[in-house]
Amino acid sequence: MALKLGQMNTLEVLRESDIAFVLSDGFEEIFLHKRQATRKLETQDKIEVFLYYDNQRRITATMKKPIIDADTPGFCEVIDTNSRLGVFLHTGIQKDLLLSRDDLPFKKAEWPIEGDLIFAKIKVSKNQLSAKVINRYDIQTYLVPTVELEENQEVSAIVLFFAEEGIVLSTKEGHSIFVYHKHIRKQHRLGEQVNVKIINVKQDFKYNGTMIKQKELMIGGDSEIVLKYLKLHNGIMEFTDKSSPEKILEAFQMSKSAFKRAVGKLYKEKAITIHPDSIELIETEIEPTENTIENIIE
Secondary structure, eight states: OOOOTTSEEEEEEEEEOSSEEEEESSSOEEEEEGGGOSSOOOTTOEEEEEEEEOTTSOEEEESSOOSOOSSOOEEEEEEEEETTTEEEEEOSSSSOEEEEGGGSOSSGGGSOOTTOEEEEEEEEETTEEEEEEOOGGGHHHHOOOSSOOOTTOEEEEEEEEEOSSEEEEEOTTOOEEEEEGGGOOSOOOTTOEEEEEEEEEOSTTEEEEEOSOOHHHHHHHHHHHHHHHHHHTTTEESOOTTSOHHHHHHHHSSOHHHHHHHHHHHHHTTOEEEOSSOEEEOOSSOOOOOOOHHHHHO
16 A cells, blocks of 8 residues: 555554664555654554654654644644744644745735644645645635624634735634724734634624724723824824824724824823824823834734
């Protein structure tokens, strides 16, 4: 029988050496290092092993079963990133898998970081195993939820894809949740785990969601962002209700309507003065801090 790389195979123990067991399918001999054996083995034992390529690109075996294989995908944790190559995924065995940069978003800000989860399976090529992301419309083939989500329910989900009009999330059970850009507060990453509120229940375990809190809860947070921005810019800014939505979104990561509500709250609290072409902070002392958008949004 032909060996199946990236999958479990049934092989026979031929003999034992100092550091390994020699296995065979009747045609080829494969090494199973003793550290990769999960129990005591004897000659002629028939055992289930996973076959992969080692660092010298030789076929090797392990009795440890990985999270994913060439047929079965799953959520794998990102354990390392390489800007030239891509990201490495932990599959539950000694050998980590590379998800090529060719399969990652064009924007580096959307790349996953350590700890994020990628839904993938193993891709087998000549002398190499790598990771392959499952197509958006094929996920339902592998993940089939049994319980419907309800409107206004808040759930934990994972960013799977970036679409033109928003982002696609999935729960680990397979609920597909689409979030339009207008319901997103910040830049997200592939594989990022987020909390999302269901706002529309569709068919076949598909939903629309939002990652924006209720307006009453957001005003305070938005006002704090505007206030911090003013403090970072010596108490004055050229953003007003006449500024374009695009420039406001770029600077504050909020919609123009949210910006206007935040400014209105600060004005009512007599924290700012509004001029025709600028907004000025009413404060006796400006707190200095590092001038970065990351600090503002945090």
